[in-house]
Amino acid sequence: MEVESSKQKENKTMMAQHDHNPDKKRRRKIICLGVISVILALALIFLILGLTVFKAKRPVITVNSVALSDLDFSFDVARLRVLLNVSVDTSIAVKNPNRVGFKYKNSTALLKYRGDVVGEVPVPAGKIGARDSMIMNLTLTLMADRVLSNSNLYSDIRSGTLPLQTYTRIAGKVRILFNIRVVSYTSCDLEISISSRNITKQQCHYKTKL
Template sequence: MEVESLKQEENKTMMMMAQHDRNPNKKRRRKIICLVVISVILALALIFTILGLTVFKAKRPVITVNSAVLSDLHFSFDMARLRVFLNVTVDTSVAVKNPNRVGFEYINSTALLKYRGDVVGEVPVPAGKIGARDSKIMNVTLTLMLDRVLSNSNLYSDIMSGTLPLQTYARIAGKVRMLFNIHVVSYFSCDLEVSISSRNITKLQCHYKTKL
């Protein structure tokens, strides 16, 4: 009996020693696994950061006014009633280029026709999307609203001089989705002079502005 009890105690001692030997191995494995997981996470974060700052960095859409053409101009003056009739329509072709590797989505906007700072015509620009590294042509037709321009005291002197100063303006706002949404706003404005006698645009100067 004593021999058997001694053997049992020896077996228990050996099992405890074996378990003690295995525990450090388990701890080592866990540490190694944790280090590998952390290293992978840090590597992926570094890769995404580099891509975000280089390949997938958000770029500003480029707006270019290709042309502004006077499609209609009609002017008459009623001497008896001292009334002016003036109809001006400007067709503007605008190119919007998306240099990003992902699509650019823009919301509803409005193109404006201005006369000496006053809005005298407007037309909606519907929302849309421009594909990655693609361009889109927007044809905008702006017509002067006579009732809005008659109240301006400079109208008669401009008509007498034979030149009507106008300005076209539009703001296009949208977003580029990289790792997250990046909002972009682009503007363009064109100063133009309309010759009443020759019925054409004699001067066109455009300005562009974009911000992230």
């Protein structure tokens, strides 16, 4: 029985390795296709969840109450001017309908008289948890020096009714795969009776957008 030469053994080894190469390549292709399929399936699942269950929703602002906490009015005959102090307490609820937290930035609640800003109060930045609500109690005080220059003031006082408007804007973001910016507004048109010192008419408006 002849003993195989070293060259013959080497040739057989190379042939065996060559026979296994197609199998290795086939397995690699199958593994790569499997990984790609899993990645695509996960991406599709996240997309569906992002468009349905986790779809970004606008925060909802509702006005719980608006009350006149202070109204002082008098004429300064010597200086021919009106002395007017007004404070309005407003309570608003901000509801986050999302399944993730809503972070909102620093903002300012405004008190307006015929379009002019006559009072303001800061609304500090914060966070509202998933599907949670936050109550904000704000006091808006009229700054007399801002309203006295308005030419409509004297005629409104003579009529006995002072028209004011509260305005609050809350802007922030929710993170669902990526940050989504959301903004919500509320404003209330008020008519204040100077003689009875109360709010005789109130109409609130709401607006939200992504």
